[in-house]
Amino acid sequence: MTEEKAKPANFIEKIIQDDLAAGKHTSITTRFPPEPNGYLHIGHAKAICVNFGLAQQFGGQCNLRFDDTNPEKEEDEYVQAIQDDVKWLGFEWGGKIHYTSDYFDQLHEWAVLLIKEGKAYVCDLSSDQTKEYRGNFEKAGTNSPFRERSIDENLALFEKMRAGDFDEGACGLRVKIDMAAPNMSLRDPYIYRIKKANHHQTGNKWCIYPSYDFAHGQSDAIEGISHSVCTLEFADHRPLYDWFIENLPVPATPHQYEFGRLNINYTVTSKRKLRALVESKVVNGWDDPRMPTISGMRRRGYTSSAIRNFCDSLAVAKTDGTVDVAQLEFFIRDDLNQNAPRAMCVLNPLKVVISNMAADHSENIAVANLQDRPEMGVRDVPFSHEIYIDQADFKEEYSKKFKKKFCVGKRIRLRHGYVLEAESFEKDEQGNITQVNAILIENTLGCDPEDGVKPKGVVHWISCQHAVETELRVYNRLFNEANPDGGNKDFLDCLTQDSLVTTTALIEPALANAEQETVFQFEREGYYVADRFDHTSEKPVFNLTIGLREDKALA
């Protein structure tokens, strides 16, 4: 075991440690509670890692609960996709999947109880009137004229709401707290509203639905959640959360803790904006490789362990900062560098003819898929007298900046192969170099030239007659602004024009048989993944996951 410095505990871990030490809990239970109204994104990945991570760390359990209190915005497509994403990230939820809608009967019963205790009332104010009565930051609100309705009247009215006798918006159930509270969420919040929508789980059973505030804490209590961890914007709701727990005969007393949500520069992490990108067809769906959705990153070739490592590197604190994308990219490269098999792909082919090699000669060079990882296997790379290298690797004239490039009179090492020496090159009418003529230095497979003249550089290559064509989808960042949704900018005005460039390239024959979703490092070029859906051996398709780091001095 290597002695690594322990990561300092974050404030939530400390709270849990204290609770456990004080005997407040013998075990802990957390929950990840997405609303199924869109796909999960990198911000959710952090929440998932925090909640499931806490459960793992303290030997507890984490529930997956769909917070489905607003049927108008939700769909079963999303509940399926969310499950796939959580599983793919590598987490297992405790027991069955939970839905807030599982508790609609109980929640309704508790709402009736609040009415019976004189703590809730049916309010007929329109939404505009409600807004006026609520007051504002500087001014206290005023009580609704319906606040003092009798318990019997409220009971009857609420039953009529439930029975579907009222139109949407005609009235709602509110809890009687304090219209003068400085915390706006305490000014008689609505806890039930009329929505005559079909619900993806409960169908047409209900036409009234509990609000987030009325459902969340009680659901936590029902499930025995000990630590309900959410993001900072819910901090104002905590007093309300606690109010329901105190005023209702709930089976447990969960507590809410808030941490700062994840922001990353050059990307947007709000479902609303991601949905806009999908609906305006800026991208090809929620799983477009340019999307910061979990399914998009997956299709991009990001691995789940890289995403988890990134999330674990993040602070769980109350600050609201913006993490540099470079930090995400570091963890992607770090994982791929250690695990991605290597292969060769030539993006801009330049033919090299080897004059001292028989035209009908061809041989297979056995190449390890990943150095120092023999279990990753070996493949045959065919070699013959005509090969392609990348145009960028041949220079007409030698220069110090390009000391590792190929040029006439200089030697170059073919990656995993022989050493070549360039003799001449040919140009077309436009002045483009069309062919390089070279000689092969004998006995240089796996060893240096016997004359002691070692090549300075190494280039990747493909045998002409064995090359396989592939489609390459080269992705750049979607936004050209570090903060696309900052200030008074419209994030749709910050889109990069060439966020997707589709080209063709030449790959080793072995790559055509790659399994979908396998990420390779195309040596000296970058990491590319065989597309999860479109790649086949007949028509290979690779997506750029991320480029290799580059020496800035050479750019």
Added chain:
RNA sequence: AGGGGUGUAGCCAAGCGGUAAGGCAACUGGUUUUGAUCCAGUCAUGCGUAGGUUCGAAUCCUGCCACCCCUGCCA
């Protein structure tokens, strides 16, 4: 009559009265059959700011400033 949060390097942060951890980025060198990786090293006399308490303050106190969130029958 506003309330709730937060300010430590370019970015993310640890620190909880004893003299500024760590990661990313950047920059120097070295190794290298990937200009990748890897290895070694550099990078805050300073903790939003002004005072105060103390032998000693990023840590305690006071004032001020800045930023984020809250006025959905969304979550």
